[in-house]
Every structure is written in C-alpha cells, then in structure tokens.
Amino acid sequence: MRRILLGLGVAGLAMAAFTGNPARVSAAAAPQAAADAATLKMYNDKVVPIFQANCYRCHGGVNHRGGLTFDTKAGMEKGGHGGKVIVPGHPEDSVLVKLIRHEGPKDDPKDMPPNKPKISDADIATVEQWVKAGAIMPEDAPKP
Numbered sequence: 578m579r580r581i582l583l584g585l586g587v588a589g590l591a592m593a594a595f596t597g598n599p600a601r602v603s604a605a606a607a608p609q610a611a612a613d614a615a616t617l618k619m620y621n622d623k624v625v626p627i628f629q630a631n632c633y634r635c636h637g638g639v640n641h642r643g644g645l646t647f648d649t650k651a652g653m654e655k656g657g658h659g660g661k662v663i664v665p666g667h668p669e670d671s672v673l674v675k676l677i678r679h680e681g682p683k684d685d686p687k688d689m690p691p692n693k694p695k696i697s698d699a700d701i702a703t704v705e706q707w708v709k710a711g712a713i714m715p716e717d718a719p720k721p
Contacts, residue, residue: 616713624707624714627700631677631690650716659685665712668705677701 628637628647635642645657656662656672664670675681676689677696688695707713 612710613713616707616710617715619703619707619710620714623703627696627704631693631696631700635690648717650714653712653714663708663712666709668708671708674701674705674708677704 632647634640636645636647638648641652643657643659645662646652653663654661659672662671662673662676668674672682673689676687678701679688679695681688690696
C-alpha cells in the first residue's frame with residue numbers, strides 16, 4: 578500500500594512539473610484576452626456602423642452579392658465567389674481593404690461600395706486597424 582501511495586505521489590509531482598503553473602498560463606493568456614475584447618469592442622462600436630452604411634445593402638440580410646455575407650463570422654471568413662476577403666492580421670493582403678481603398682485587383686476592378694463615393698480615409702483606417710488586430714467579431718454580426 579505504501580508503494581502505491583508513494584508511486585502516486587511521485588507521479589503527481591512529475592505531472593505538476595511537466596504541466597507547468599496554471600496561474601502562469603492564465604497570466605500569459607490575460608493580455609491576449611484583453612486585446613481580443615478590445616478588438617471585439619472596436620468591431621461593435623466602429624466597424625459595424627461602417628459596414629451597415631456601406632456594405633450591408635449588398636452583403637447583408639438576404640443579399641449576398643458575389644457570394645459574400647457580412648451577417649456572420651463564418652460568412653466573413655469564407656469570403657465570396659472570389660475567395661477570402663479578409664486575412665486576419667494582414668490588411669495589406671485583405672481584398673476587402675483593397676476594394677474599399679479603391680485599389681482592387683486588376684482582374685476585378687470593382688471598387689466598393691459600388692456607385693457610391695469612396696468611404697472616408699478615417700473609416701478605411703478603422704477597418705484596416707480591425708483587420709490588423711485579427712478581425713475578431715461575434716459569431717452573428719448585428720443585423721442591418
């Protein structure tokens with residue numbers, strides 16, 4: 578019996594040594610969680626109004642022009658008929674950013690929003706900042 582208890586004690590110490598300190602893991606995750614929360618707040622407070630004013634008419638509700646919907650996280654991650662439109666962390670590689678800057682691909686020069694003036698530089702910068710921060714959004718985006 579003593580051997581079993583001793584063996585369990587040694588095994589427990591070994592597991593504790595190999596798994597690390599849970600408090601240290603939580604402390605390391607805290608800054609990322611705070612950054613994600615700030616990005617989600619930016620999305621809700623700043624990005625959604627930009628999308629509602631400029632994008633939802635064609636890419637929200639029942640309208641999914643080009644196969645793209647802004648209504649859900651899955652829709653944004655999937656992209657449209659041409660593929661992904663957002664590369665989280667990389668606005669320079671995100672088609673969405675290029676299109677709202679009116680710097681779209683040469684084979685698809687349709688600037689966004691179509692038939693409307695280019696959105697403001699401040700709004701473009703907000704979308705770029707959101708994409709650079711990871712393009713974090715809730716599973717279901719606010720409806721238009």
